[in-house]
Each structure stands twice: as structure tokens, then as C-alpha cells.
Amino acid sequence: MILFLLLFLLLLARFFYIQATGTVHNQDLDKLAQQKHSKKGVLEANRGTIYDQNGHVLAQDANSYKLVAELKGANHVENKEDTAKKIAGVLGKDEEKILATLNKKDKSQVEFGTLGKDLTKEQKEQIEALKLPGISFITENARVYPNGDFASYVIGHAKPNEEGTSVGQFGLEKSLDKYLSASNGKVAYTGDRKGVSLDGGKVKVEAPKNGDNAYLTIDQRIQSYLEDAMKAASKHYDPESLIGIVADPKTGKILAMSSKPSYDPNDRQIKYFFNDAIANAFEPGSTMKIFTLAAAINEGVYKGQDYYQSGTYQVGNRKIKDHNGGAGWGSITFDEGVERSSNVAFAILGDQKLGPERFRKYIHSFGLDEKTNIDLPGEGSNTIVFDQQIQQVTTAFGQ
Template sequence: MKENKLNMKRGAAVLFIIFALLFFVLFARFSFIQITGKADGHSLKNEALQKYLRTDTLEAKRGTIYDRNGSVIAEDATSFTIAAILDPEMTTDPDNPQHVVDPEKTAEVLSKYIDMEKEDIEKQLRKEGVFQVEFGRYGRDLSSKVKNQIEEENLPGIIFMRDSKRFYPNGKFASHLIGFTQELEEKKGDSIVKKTVGRMGIEKVYEDYLRGENGKVQYKSDLWGYLLEDKQQMVQDPDNGDHIYLTIDSKIQTFLEDALNEVDKQYNPEKAFAIVADAKTGKILAMGQRPSFHPDTRVGLGENWQNDLVEYSFEPGSTMKIFTIASAIEEGVFDPDETFESGTYKIGDTVIRDHNNGEGWGRITYLEGVQRSSNVAMANLLDKMGPDVFKQYLKDFRFGQKTGIELPNEAKGQILYNWPVEQVTSSFGQGTTVTALQMVQAATAIANDGKMMRPFIVDKVVDDKTNEAIIDQKPEQVGEPISKETAEKAREILETVTSSDVGTGQIYQIQGYEVLGKTGTAQMPDPNGGYLQGSGNYIYSFLGMAPADNPELIVYTAVAKPQLEGEAGSAPVSKIFNSVMRNSLQYLNVQQEEMPTMETVSLEDYEGEKVEKTVEALEKNGVIPVVLGDGKEISEQLPKPDTALLEGEKVLLKTDGEMTMPDMEGWSLRDTIKAADLMGLKLSYSGEGYVVNQNIEQGRKVKEGQKLIVKLVQQKERVLRNDDQTEEEQPGEGQSAEEQEETSEEDEQSEETSEERESQEEQDA
């Protein structure tokens, strides 16, 4: 018994010692943690702080892109994403539900505000075992207005998540120039961070300036994440992106976009692009192309990722003749009055032909050669200069080199100049390739008295905080390939391309302004080698400047493979150039030339008067007398006496002798009908507009009752005919093909009766 008690005491003592040691260890551990604040090498204070310290991101606002007048082109805007909470446990008060309680009603209401069918919304809302659902792209990028409208419906369980969205208020507007942004997700630790990145154009090139840096806010919260009343916050403000001001003028860009839309709709070309530049500074005021895309939705982007004005190099055709002419003037070898034999030029086994199948126009002056866009004229000028000299001019005009504009993937083109035939074809724009931007840069030397200006698109970059310019672009001269005197002479010569009766650019005349420039048509390369064949496989273009005496604007326009229905290739090009140039000059308040006022003349009675005396009197009054017959006295006249005429109108004078046929080319149908009636001829005509052909030759005697057949075409087509030929060059071995003018299909009309002619005359009057 005593032994058992002794054993019990020993056991109790052992247990006491063990528990005492454990307590000592625990006390020592507790004391160590209490004194040092660390456990297993970790700071308990920091661990606790991390557990209750919350961090939220303060998203930086991406910089805004403006035009040169401060109008917004691209900016960050607040958007919202809609979501629906489905978990019933979120509702603690049945009278104030925090989850979707009626999926059918909720779906019906939401279908009015988001582009999603009611059945599809309800299907999402009836999902089981999920906390919340979203509605894909249909529920994203909602505006504040739509969000407020949905909130007014008081739908339980519907919540909104605030987001930032890049917004392009002008829609399809210089899209390849501006570019677009894309939201990417990046994993950082255990969290997913979203960031917006520029993917094209200015948005991509100036990413470092535009993007900004996110800030953050840190605060202590309770166990459930709510901010404590005695909160302490640490805020690191976001560093918003810097703002970019472009040289683009939104008004001029709108003119350009509208013109491109019209041509794209009417002619459905493979490509169409245009660029407008300040002739004195090189500032790009507008640039656009088709196909294009909407930067908000990216619809259409798959058709063409490339900025054609910067990245696409092509053979320019006869617009290159501008720089051949300027080079020849600078070298002193261009004499506008010197003559040459047009038609063909032989180099080795290759024959260079003028665009009218090599027929030419006989022996003509070099000035007329420029006006008619003669390839042979350019080949002769190359001979006079020497190929090495002209190659240096091509380099001086900076062809084959990048312009250095602030846009990605700029092409530099290629001067193809290895063989004699390549040297000749380069003089009229075949073989050698360029970009539209290079053509505009080179044209500034012509417009700006020899000083060639680098094209640029970014005016300045402004710091978001200080509002001071980080980058401030100034016009930069990059060369002086020709002298002031040469530039002036070149402008005078190129103005005649649009104003001369034989000029190929008459269609590009603009009322109130003199235009100088050069048309161009080039065959498009075949991917399998050589060139594509057929009338539609060309790139048609025009490089023009206005006003001619002191150009303010340069506009370069090109249309590739338009679907033409009896029209010339210059038709779609002129629709872009003419409207953009005219509207832009008027918008910039460029003074128009004074137009001569037209005075009226009261017609006297000349019956019985001598022909010579009558002709002299009419010419003195500014009207055009047309004598019908070889008599000495006037027997009848049209219009009748006391009629008021404008200067330049025709007066038909029938004489008492035998009737002779006048030259009716260029006559209106009204004047033709009058002449036929006076001479007693039976008139038949086809087409409409102005006379281009007549079956009775000028000066031939006619008899009453004889049949007169004339062909008429519209004014634009008549202007482009130029001796029944257009400026288009015949495709040939190693040479460009200036576009072939196709006359409209003739709508054969039945012979007009005298009653129909009288009716037509009344309509014309």
C-alpha cells in the first residue's frame, strides 16, 4: 500500500516536471514573440497588416488625341459592365433582395437596353450553382445614360462594374493613322491586371506617352473587408497619360472621308487613298483610305491592316513627270518652244510609245508634250540631262528613302535604274516605286520655291500635369533639289496641264482657283510576274496644288482598279480631288481669283446687212458670229433681233448664197438644232452634251433636206477626249499606260422629227 502511494507520488512528480517544462517552453515562446514580434522569421505585425490591409488600383487615364484645333479624336470615356448576382445567400432581408428573384421579368427589362434576346438573357439568369453571371460583349461598354436607365428599373441583383473605354467620337475617321487600343490581361502574383495597349498608328507609336501609370489606395479594413471608422489611408495618385495634338484638321479630314465614301460606294475600287498637306510646312492636314475600319468595333480591319499612304509602295505613272520636268528645267535643257517628233522612242529593242498607241501628234513643242503627257518627251529630256544626272535628282527629291514620318512600318520604295530601259521608264513613272507620302514630300519643293519640307503628323505632345509641351514639332526642311526660279517655271508649265485645250488634266479644274498638277496611270503588277492586263487593272492618280501662283495645299489622290462603266479612270480620282481641294481652300479662306463678269448684249436686226460689217459688229460686242453660206448679205439670223445674249454666245447668220457646213465640234445641242433649222437640214443625233463628231465635213456645201448626223458626249468626257484620245498611256514593254479614255456607249436614238427638235429647242432655251 505504502509502495503504491510512493509510486503515485513519483508519477505525479514526473508529470509535474513535464508540464512545468512545457509551460516554461510555451511561456518562453510567448515571451520571445511578445518581445521580438516575430514567429518563424516572420513579422507578425506585417502578417496582421497584410491580412487587414486592402489595396485597390486607381486606374490611370490614357492621354487624349486631338486635332490641330483641339477637337477630340480619341479619348478615354467611362463605361460600365452589367452583371447579375444569382446566389440567394446574398439576401439577408427578404424585403430588400440582393439577388435576382424573378429571372423572366429581369430578362424582359434588360432586353430593352442591351442587344441580347430575352430568352438568352433569361437562360443566363437561370444558371445554377454560380454566384453571378455576365452577358458577354452585349453587357460591356455601356454608357452612363444606359446604366442610369437600367438602375431606374429597380431590378434586384443587377450590379454594374465601372470601367474605362477608349472612345473614337468620329467613327471611321483616319482610322489607319490614329489606330486603336486593345485591353490585355496580365497576371501579377495571384491577381489579374488589365491594361490598355495601342495596337496601330499613333496609338501604338506614342504608347509610352499615352498610357500613363496606375496609382493605388491602401486602407485597413475589418474581417469582412469594410473600411474601419478610424481608417488610415495611403493614396498614390495615378499618373495620367500625356496628350497628343495632331496636324490633322477634322474639317478637312471630314471632306476627305465623305469623298472617299462616295467613290467607294460608286466605283468599289480595290484601293482608294488620298492625302492633304500644307504646301509650305509639310503638315499633314488629312489622310484617309478605303478599305478602312471603325476603331471602336474594328469592323473592316480584316480587309486591310496596312496604312496605304505610308506602307504601300507602287509605280506612280505620269505624276512622276512633274519631277522629270523640274529636273530638266534646273539643268537648263527644257525649252518649252523646242519641238520633237512624238509617237515612239526606241531604246535597244524596246519601243517606248506615247499613250495613243504610239501614233503621237506629229512634231510638237515640249510644252505641248507636257500637256499631252508624252512619254517620248520625257525620254528625250532624259537624253538631254543624262541618266546619271537624273538619278541624282531622284535622290535629291528623296525617292527611295523613308520620309521619317511618325508612323510605323514606313516603306521606302525603290529606284529601279539598272538598265537603260529602266532609266527611261523611271522618267515617266514606271518600274521605280514610291509611296504617296514621298510624292507629297517631293511636291513641296515645287510648291515652296525649291524648299522641300518633311511631312509630319504630330504637332505637339503636352504633359497632363503641367500642360507644357514635351515635344513641339517644327517644320523641317530636308532638301532643296531645285531653285526658286525652277520651281516658279515648273508651276507655270504644270498649270497648263489643267488649263490648256490639249491638257490631260482639264477635268481637275476648280471654279475660282487655278490648279496645277499632273495626272498618272500605271499598270498594276501581276503577282505571277509582269503586269495585269485589261482596262480596269490600273492605279489612277492625280498630284495637284492650288492656287497655282502660290500653292497653299497639296492633294495627292489615287484609286486602284475601280469598276468603271464607260467612264475614264480619272472620273473617280476627280471626284475625290476636286471636292476635297475646293472645300478645303474655301474652309481655309484662301482667296479666290476674280472671275470676269459676263455682260449682256442686245441683238440688233442684221437682215439685209453686209456679212463683213455684221461679223465685225458682233465680234466687237463679244459674241461669236457663225456664217452659214458663201453669200454677201444676211438673209436670216438666230437668235432673233432684240434677244439678250451673254458674251461668248453664238449668233447664226444665214447668207443669201449657197449653204456651207460649219465646224460644230464643241457646240451644244441647242446651237446645233438652230443651225440645222436655218440650213433646212434633217438632224439626227446620239448621246447628250456637246458635239464631238459630225457626218458632213466643215466647209462642204449642203442642200436643203440633207441629213446631218452628230454625236454628243457629256462635258467631262469631251474634256478628256483630247483628239479622241485620253491621257492614258498604251501598255507597252517597259512603260506605263496612261488611262485609256473610253467614250460612253452610244445610245442610238431615232431620227428626230421637226416637232421633236422644236420641243428640244424650247427645253434648251
């Protein structure tokens, strides 16, 4: 009886000690309770959508799916060979690599890396229809480019960082990143092991902030025409590279821009990151002639009805030739020379009528020696070689 009383008093003393100090074995019970019952979650925000000028989606956030396989437990993969074969058939992936993942030892659950990542809703539904035991999916937020290989170097590409937030890597996704970026929200509450609230439904919420949307000057229809023309040219000529730009001549707005070879940003396998349309310097060709003509008219030295001898124009020991092999069209007016895009006509305008000093000032006034400051990263610097007479003359017609 006395022993029982002593034990009771010891337990009672221990109880009051715990109640007074809130600790057991130097551990704070309040903190332990908070750790056990605190529930936290992430409220995902969406990165801003990129639209063309008419509101057609060019890049947006959407659900993607990651493939998961249970190798142990009640619902596990039963026939690994058959499962690998059927999944490979849907995804168009290497069956042996999928099987190697399913054959991993000492794993209760496996993922398939890039083979089973960024799946579309259609792919998910096709695999689900196969009713393969042990196969499930994790829903993720992904950056999606609905048109695939379409103005890829203009739109660019965004991918998740370590926190899972999409960050622009290049193109407009990069240059507009501070506007497109989103901030995830948070939710926190106290709950039991099943997630049921323990404090009357009190929930702390930090709302997510979606990124701003961006509307481009790109016109999806015109871009489609350009992409088709580029593909046809690539097939016919098999060039190393192609560049195509469509601009509004009155405003300078870029309506379409493309360069080949290109890539599908949904595939994530990007090897070349430069938009050749803006990254590299190249000769303007006959587009330069309109600037030479404008300068000559503005200076009052262009006389359209004056005659000149077309065909060739001698500069030192070099001959400038018209584009028909130097045959020319005989003695013709400058107006006809402009109409025929005669190299010789523009060589004379630049060399004799304007002179190199005045012509160089116009090149600067037109901004041809400066960057355009287009809203795309990676614009290269212009190079104008204008030291020798032959360089000055060829500049007049764009070579």
C-alpha cells in the same frame, strides 16, 4: 478553488506569452492585423488624348461600362428570357448568347464577355431605364475613338494589357506610346472592415501620372472630306482597296490620310493591321513628272518652246504612249506637253535630255529611294527598278 486558480494562472501565462512573442500557433499577430486592416486602392491615370491640329479629340480615355447579372441573392434576374430579349434589343447583340450566359449553372454572378463590355453611357442608361432585376454595371476606363471609322490606320488602336493599362498596338497609338502612356497611382491606409481609417486618417498616396497629349498635323475637316470621298469612290467603283492622302505642298505636313477597307477602332474587331498608304510600294504615276521636270530645269536642259512629236515614243521594241491611247496632239512644245501631262514629253526629258545617270542622281537627291521616316510604324521600303532603258524611261513619268 485550486483548479480555478490553476486555470487562471495558465490563461495569464498564455496572455503574457502572446504579448511578449506576438504569435499564436506560430502566426505573427502583427502581420495578421496588417493583412486584415490594410486597405489598398488604385488611382487610375488617363492615357494622353490625341487631338487634330485644331484641338478636336481623335482618341481619348473615357468611362465605359461592363454588364453584370446577379443570378442568386435578394436582387437576382427573375425572368431570364425577357431580360435577354430586352438587353439584346438595346445592344443589338445575339439574344440566344445573352440567354445562354444567364442560364449558366452554379454561378451567383455572371458577366457577358465581349457582348456586354465597352458599353457607352447611352447604352447603360437605356438598360437602366428598363429596370431589369439583377442587372448592374461595373465602370471601367476605356480608350474611345469619338469619330469611329476615321483615319483609323493613322490614329491606330490601344488596348489594355494584363495590368489593365492601355498600350498602343499600331498606328500613332503605338509610335507615340511612350508619350501617351499613363502610370496609375496607389493609395494605402489602415482601416476597419467598412473601410474607415483606424490611424487618424493617415493615408499613403502615390499620385497617378497622366500621359502626355499629342497634337497631329491631321485636320479633322479635311479628313472628313477625304473619308466621304473615299466612301463615295468605294460605293461607285467597288475597288479592292483605296488610298487617299492630302498633304501641304509647302511643308509636307499630312493633313489627311485614309485607306480602305478600314475599321471602327471602338469595335475592337480588327483583322488587318497595315496602313496601305505607307506599308506598300506603289507607282507614283504622274506625280513623278514634277520631279523629272524639276531635274531638267535645274540641269538647264529643259527648253519649253522646243517642239517634239507627241503620241508615241519608241524604246527598243516597246512603245511609250500618251494617255489618249497614243494619238497625241501632233507636234507640240514641251510647255504644252507638260500642260497636257504627256508621257512622251517626260520620256524624252528623262531619256534624252537628262540621261539615266544624271536622272538617277536626282532620284536619290529627292529622297525617292529612301523612307520618309513618317511618325507611323510599319513604313515599307521603296523599290526603284532602274536597270534597263525601258525602266529608266517609264520612271520618268511615274510607271
